[in-house]
Amino acid sequence: MLAKSSTELVRQKNSVLVLTALRRHGPLAHTELSDFTKLSSATISVITTDLERAQIIEKAEHQTASGRGRPRVLFSQRRNCGYLIVVIISSDAVQYSLVDYAGRLIDRFTEDRQQTVSNVASFVRGLRDALNRIVVRSRLSRDKIMMISISSKGLVESSEPVLRWSPIFGREQIDFAAVLRDEWSAKVILDNETLLVAAAVGRLEENKKGRDFRALAALSLGHSIGLGVVRRGDEGKLQISAPNFGHMLHMPGGGLCRCGSRGCIEAYAGFYAILRTAFDVPLDTIPAKFVPVAELDKIATSARQGSRRNIHAFRQAGLALGYGLSRVLSLHESMPIAITGPGTRYYDLLLEGISEGLAESHVVRMEGMPELRVMADEPTLVFEGHLNRALAMMDDDIVRSGVAVAELNEQTV
Amino acid sequence: MLAKSSTELVRQKNSVLVLTALRRHGPLAHTELSDFTKLSSATISVITTDLERAQIIEKAEHQTASGRGRPRVLFSQRRNCGYLIVVIISSDAVQYSLVDYAGRLIDRFTEDRQQTVSNVASFVRGLRDALNRIVVRSRLSRDKIMMISISSKGLVESSEPVLRWSPIFGREQIDFAAVLRDEWSAKVILDNETLLVAAAVGRLEENKKGRDFRALAALSLGHSIGLGVVRRGDEGKLQISAPNFGHMLHMPGGGLCRCGSRGCIEAYAGFYAILRTAFDVPLDTIPAKFVPVAELDKIATSARQGSRRNIHAFRQAGLALGYGLSRVLSLHESMPIAITGPGTRYYDLLLEGISEGLAESHVVRMEGMPELRVMADEPTLVFEGHLNRALAMMDDDIVRSGVAVAELNEQTV
């Protein structure tokens, strides 16, 4: 059964409300906070002084005197309240970013991964080194890092930061919490990359449409195929999930996939799969680990010039996606689909197959063709998603622990 | 953005907590309520006296003096606080049940639907008549009916009580809210039948395993195919959804389905589809509206005696289900599957195909074969599901409106 409610919980929730308003709209004055949160002015006063005393927010130094009347004082997060490290693992590199509590990027570097060595042990060594490096370089104390937010393609455990399966490491699991526990007190979270894209796009949509926004799917096309779904939950919150779409069954007994199964969607729509179809390689060939985009570009231009076989390859890929998407829509509800990733450059070639695949299903016949839209800049969306999720979690954690602790400190002073 | 929190909301939530405990465990004493809800004794006192004054709960007449000490006084719902009508629409009949606030069945009757006439207008007339009849027969005042909970197979709008598509009425939609608005002030809700099965089974599982329960799918086999999914949500609540599983795409360009599309799962695993395969009827034959179970029984016994063709028919059905389920598990997570409905009598014949279909997918290779379990008594589960959902909603509504109103009445006295 559900937990009981209490007055302290009320305060916690309303404090988080204030912090979220600050995240969404940047520095805000007392009055604006009251407007956004619908809390009374008196309550805002109490909460802000609490948060200020707890060193979580601060009043802006110079207030812009705009218009007459008593000048507003803007509240904003204290940047040094805590820090976040974002780790984005992609097939050929790992990007590390250090971000402060206000969401400002402080430091960033990218480490290339050697494609030959996809050894978990060496990857973990690299991860540890890089994390150490970024924190040393910043001259921050280690325990100021409150959260490490990691993303990868592949299958992620929902409750713990465990990578169950990934295109890079296969079935070699990585438990990031276990790996980092001894060196870091920070909370470690792990999300599927396309889930973060969905989170970011969902946020954008909600900003635009407000409560009218119902649901959206983000489809990432590349060497592997990812899907993230955002839907409005029962209580109005947005709920995000990352279906294992790339390895959903497309064709029983079909082409061999990188995952070892047969007939996955990825085995028809992933870059290596398109290549395989284009070159008429037998479907049970062990797929290439990595396909240079230039290779695929060649096939695409030849397809655009009329090459039957290459057109067919993209069409097959599109069909696999279309059928798969139709199944997703059956299982959830009809929703717009935002397409990202390097594969969007072949959108013109894929579209026909996608549409045809979608069109056959009962949902689409009922609800009509869902809106398809291309969103080019996937890396930015992934990073946005990281910030959205991780910083919101930090707000939550800080309110739960921070205020109480800080007030205890106050008392002893 | 989320709504703000307030002390009144706290009281509401905790009141609901008390009512839910009463639902779950039957009549409870002050002490037990305190134990179950983790609320302090003092709070329980305040809440119970409030609810009692608002005529929502009452103290039991005769308290059983068991053991020494001050005897417990048991609280229970006031039966006449409000009533619920449950309407279960199935392919050949509609069942009406009148239930009081404590969940006790007061009256029930079943109306046969003529299979020839599947006319929405006449159905609606029948519905209105039957609802009137059940309330007149009970001698209750019309406005004592607080809720009408309807279920059907098919596709249901999630936010409104609108039947979008059903095996009975096809694409002729029914907006039950609109239909009943003029005669009834009661809240009208509509759920997919298998969703209710899932809700009921999920409740049972949670009672057994508590917080360890993660997720479960209920699969209903019959003339049509239904699926309900229960999963534990972010905040620990159980979330229920009814994917449009029967009409998820199984085989592109495949057999013609009752819905008019081709290749739906139902077009391979529904009763009419099994018949079609068994008799080698062309796959684009317009499917029979209704198949007597005796017909299918014959095919089954012949299959059990070794008839190749009939074994094949059930195997095809099993495969369609297995592939479909594998896709559901890909899209959510691996979870046990509870199988209900009249089709369970052919479980022995279907199992091989189901298992084979499941086994091919990436999820099952990763997580192992999900637990399959047969739950025979579907009608009971559907009714249980109705009660679970509708009465919980009534608790919620009553607390939100009832307490305040009743207290106003008090003041005027």
Place this chain on the structure above:
DNA sequence: GATTTTTTTCTCGACAGTCGAGAAATTTAG
């Protein structure tokens, strides 16, 4: 039968939270 023990329920004061209204602060306009 009176007293003690045990168990349950009720009550009181302390403390935490939100809110509306109006006071206080502070700048611009005239």
Place this chain on the structure above:
DNA sequence: CTAAATTTCTCGACTGTCGAGAAAAAAATC
């Protein structure tokens, strides 16, 4: 220098939950 405008702060009222102990009521004991 005063009035108007605007924002922030403060006070008292109200509603919550909680812990501790009083009150109630039956069984056990002397």
